[in-house]
Amino acid sequence: MSEGRLRKLILGDAQADRVVPPSGFTAQLTLFVSGAMAFLAVFALALSMASGRLADQWAEELARAATLRINAPAEQRTAQTEAALEILRQTPGVATARALTGEEQAALLAPWFGASVPVGDLPLPQLIEVTGDDAGYDAQGLRLRLQAEVPGAVLDDHTRWRAPLVDAAHALRRLAWVSILLIGGATAAMITLAANAALAANAQVIEVLRLVGALDSYIAQAFIRRFTLRALTGAAAGVVLGMIGVWLMPEASDEGGFLTGLGFQGWGWLVPLLIPPLGALVAFAATTRAATKRLGELS
Amino acid sequence: MIELENVGYNYGGGELLNAVSVQLAPGSFHFLTGPSGAGKTTLLKLCYGALNPTAGRVRAFNMDVHGLDRDQMAYLRRRVGVVHQDCRFLDHLPVIENIALPLLVSGRELSHEEANLQELLNWVGLSERAHALPPELSGGERQRAALARSVILSPDVIIADEPTGNVDWEMSQRLLQLLVELNRMGKTILVATHDLSLIRAAKNQVQARVLRISNRQLQLAGADL
Structure with a gap:
C-alpha cells in the first residue's frame, strides 16, 4: 500500500x-x-x-530448594543429622543447609494435628532445609553419598511435584x-x-x-x-x-x-x-x- | 468514437441482436429506436461496456472493450456519460452531490469545480432543487439531474436511454434542447427512444441519424420519418 x-x-x-x-x-x-x-x-x-x-x-524456586529427611531411631538421630550437615557443607553447589528446630517442625505439623497435640513427644524424623546456589548441585551424587554415610537420610529435591x-x-x-x-x-x-x-x-x-x-x-x-x-x-x-x-x-x-x-x-x-x-x-x-x-x- | 462490428448478443434464451455494425463518428447525433423489448437498452449497454457481446467486437476510443480489466472499464465510463433509463442516484445524498459524484470518484478537487457545478445546475434548471434528495424530484427533474451528472466530467460521448420516457412533451423538448446544445459543443450523442415525434422535432435542429432495431438487425432509417 x-x-x-x-x-x-x-x-x-x-x-x-x-x-x-x-x-x-x-x-x-x-x-x-x-x-x-x-x-x-x-x-x-x-x-x-x-x-x-x-x-x-x-x-526456579523449586529447583533451588530441597529437603533432607532423616529417619533414624531417636538415639542416632542427632549423630546422623550432624553427619548429614557435614556432608552438605562439603557438597559444591549447596548454599545453606540448616536443621529445623523442634518448634519449627511442630509449626509445620500444626495444621494437621492442631496446636494442642504434643508433637514434640512423637518420634518425628529430623528435617534439614537445603538451598542450592545459582549453579545448583548434583542431586544424584549427593543421594549416593548420603546413602553410604547416613543410612536414614532421604533427599527430596521436589522434582516429583515440581x-x-x-x-x-x-x-x-x-x-x-x-x-x-x-x-x-x-x-x-x-x-x-x-x-x-x-x-x-x-x-x-x-x-x-x-x-x-x-x-x-x-x-x-x-x-x-x-x-x-x-x-x-x-x-x-x-x-x-x-x-x-x-x-x-x-x-x-x-x-x-x-x-x-x-x-x-x-x-x-x-x-x-x-x-x-x-x-x-x-x-x-x-x-x-x-x-x-x-x-x-x-x- | 464507438464502433460495433458484427456484434451479436445472446441472452441465453435466444438471440436478441445479430450482426449489428455501426460507427458513432465524433460529433454525430444518433437516435436509436425500435419496439419495446427489441434490444435498445442492450445495444446501449454494449456501447458502454456494461455488457459483453456474444459475437463480434465493440471498440471504444480504439480499444477493444472486451479486453479491458475492471479499472480500465472504470476509466472508460468516465469518458462516456450515461443517462440511465431509471437514472440511478444515491438516494441518501442531495442532488448537487449526486451530480458531482463523477468528480468525487475520479479524485477531482471539488472546491475547484464549484463554479462549473453551479453553471451546470443553472443549465439544467435545477439550481433551486440543488439540496433536495433524489426521491423528492419529479420525473423531469430526475432526468435533467441524470443528464447533468453524465456530462460533468466533460465526456466525449453521451449515451441516453429513454431520457424522455417519464416526462411530458414540454419537458422532453427541454431535454432534447440540452442534448442538441451538447452536440453543438462537439459531443457525440446516442439517444434511445420510442418517441417518434421527439425524433421529428430534433430533425429540425440537428443533423440526426436514426437507427432502428428491427428483426434483430440494425437498420439506418433515413428519410421516411
Whole structure:
C-alpha cells in the first residue's frame, strides 16, 4: 500500500465517506463485538503472561530448594543429622543447609494435628532445609553419598511435584495463546460477515458508483475504512475495560495462592495496548478480502 | 468514437441482436429506436461496456472493450456519460452531490469545480432543487439531474436511454434542447427512444441519424420519418 493511500485511509476523506449510506445498527454491532473480543483478549493475555511468570518462578524456586529427611531411631538421630550437615557443607553447589528446630517442625505439623497435640513427644524424623546456589548441585551424587554415610537420610529435591506444576503452568500459557488466536480468528470471521452484509446491502450504491466511473479500490476503501475504524474504536474501549478489570484484581499474595498473581506487571501493562491496532489490522485484512472478492464478482 | 462490428448478443434464451455494425463518428447525433423489448437498452449497454457481446467486437476510443480489466472499464465510463433509463442516484445524498459524484470518484478537487457545478445546475434548471434528495424530484427533474451528472466530467460521448420516457412533451423538448446544445459543443450523442415525434422535432435542429432495431438487425432509417 502506498503512503498516500495509507494516509487517506487514516485521515479519511469526509466526502468519500458519505458515498456509502450510514448504517446505524450494524455499526453498533461491529463496535460491540470487537469491544467484547478485545476484552476477552486482555484476559487471555493476562492469563498467558501470569502463567508464564508462574512457570518460571516455580521452576526456579523449586529447583533451588530441597529437603533432607532423616529417619533414624531417636538415639542416632542427632549423630546422623550432624553427619548429614557435614556432608552438605562439603557438597559444591549447596548454599545453606540448616536443621529445623523442634518448634519449627511442630509449626509445620500444626495444621494437621492442631496446636494442642504434643508433637514434640512423637518420634518425628529430623528435617534439614537445603538451598542450592545459582549453579545448583548434583542431586544424584549427593543421594549416593548420603546413602553410604547416613543410612536414614532421604533427599527430596521436589522434582516429583515440581514437574507437573511447571507443566501445568506451561499448558495454561499454551491454552491462553490458543484463545488469543481464536479470538483473532473469530474477530476476522465476524468482520468478514459484517462487511459482506454491508456490501450486499449497498449493492445499488456500488452499481451507481461503477456507473459513474469509480474504481474498485475507491469503492472498497469506503467500506474498509469504516470497518477498520469501528474495530479500532471497539477494541480500544474493550481493552480499557479489560485492563480496569485486571487492575481491580487483588494483589499477588501468598495467602491467595497463584490466582491472585493473574495480571500484568511492569512493562506487561503496555502489551494489551497492542490489541486495538492488531484488531484494526485484522478488520482491515478481512474487509479488504471481502470487498475485493465481492467487487470482483460484479460485472 | 464507438464502433460495433458484427456484434451479436445472446441472452441465453435466444438471440436478441445479430450482426449489428455501426460507427458513432465524433460529433454525430444518433437516435436509436425500435419496439419495446427489441434490444435498445442492450445495444446501449454494449456501447458502454456494461455488457459483453456474444459475437463480434465493440471498440471504444480504439480499444477493444472486451479486453479491458475492471479499472480500465472504470476509466472508460468516465469518458462516456450515461443517462440511465431509471437514472440511478444515491438516494441518501442531495442532488448537487449526486451530480458531482463523477468528480468525487475520479479524485477531482471539488472546491475547484464549484463554479462549473453551479453553471451546470443553472443549465439544467435545477439550481433551486440543488439540496433536495433524489426521491423528492419529479420525473423531469430526475432526468435533467441524470443528464447533468453524465456530462460533468466533460465526456466525449453521451449515451441516453429513454431520457424522455417519464416526462411530458414540454419537458422532453427541454431535454432534447440540452442534448442538441451538447452536440453543438462537439459531443457525440446516442439517444434511445420510442418517441417518434421527439425524433421529428430534433430533425429540425440537428443533423440526426436514426437507427432502428428491427428483426434483430440494425437498420439506418433515413428519410421516411
